[in-house]
Amino acid sequence: MKLSIKEKIGFGSGDMAIAIVMMSMAMIITYFYTDVYGLAPGDLGILLIAVRFIDAVIDPLIGVMTDKTHTRWGRYRPYLLFFALPFGITIWMMFTTPNFDYTGKLLWAWGSYIALTLTYTFISIPYVSLIGVITDDPKERLSANSYRFVMTKIAMFLVTIIVPMAALYLGQNDLASGYQLAMGSMGVVSTLLCICCFFSVKERVIHKTGPIHLSSQLKNLLKNDQWIILGITIALIMFGGIVRNSVAAYYAKYYLHGGNDLISPFLTTSVVASVLAMLLAGPISRRFDKIKMFRYTQLLAFIVGVAMYFMVGEKDIYLAFFFFFILTLLSDMQLPVYWASIAEAVDYGEVKTGTRVSGLAFGGILFFQKLGMGLAGGFIGFCLSHFGYKADVEQSQSSLLGITLMMTLIPAVFNLIVGLYMKKYIINDDYYDGIKQQLTTESVA
16 A cells, blocks of 8 residues: 655654654753753652653553544544644643742643653554554555654754754843743644644554453553564663763763753764664665664664774764764664564564554553653663762763763663564564465455
């Protein structure tokens, strides 16, 4: 089932909206909360971990809710329309610094972060489920995901280049106001992108779902060994990636001694590499086994991460830029393959158990994703506190060591674990062709 370029771009616009939040959480929220908002690293760590426990309850419920949704627009698309405005508003709220005392600001941070997490979930779970219903062709799914991730990287450009520069320009001497205005604008863009996605795509593949209780769905889902592998994998990927990307701003500002001016160019290097990774992923996976490509790029990222730790010294700016580029290129090559694989794992589970569990499966994947993000955020906060980090001062050698470890060796270990663990995943293109044939035979029968 072929998709037009227009629909692939429209599909990608939904992820671009989501990515504005995802990238802000991955690359600037930690820096914003410590160096702009004024939270202590320890309080930040508790906040980022605690919100993930809310996700543990909310994500599966929303996943089941989407499976029970039936409208003239489809099962998943309506959420992109009706939650678009709340999504944009909560983005603005999270980057607003109220004129409260420390306790008041801490409470605002908790409230705004939880509100954004809820609206994000109501957008993201239906969105990632869309790939399973707009086409049943695995190559078209991979192609659509390639478009999707290119647009994701455009969002990364907005967050890593436009937002820091706009915050400096708009805020003048008040970075807090600058970030509020800059991310408020991103909230407006996110709302419009969600609406664009709603009007651009069409749900064509209809999967019949019976009145299965949550407990039964969960039981069947846990029998899906390939889905479990994907869930654990995304948690590992997000932990290592969030640690590296979140600390990149600190690395540029303090370890490379570039100050605030170096943050945007350094983060931009990662974005350029990530866009290139998305462009290369499709052609490479069409020529070679996509799962082997997934694994080997992760193993190479481990080697490069270790090399960066030993070879890049303080103020080695050009060498640091080079290593960060290569690390991101290798680490992100797997993204289109990974997200296309979820729908295939859902089909695998239907063949294995005789029951289709879709909404809960996608909701569960997002829970694993946000679990990795939350644990990474907490880890960063606690590590910064442990190594004696102080905002906007010259860092001690202990603090610089902590920043360097989180930029290089620690995420490199997670690249290694992912590369080895994905050897357990068996659904390549040939295997999935067999799954499709079996589902088609059962449908005809």
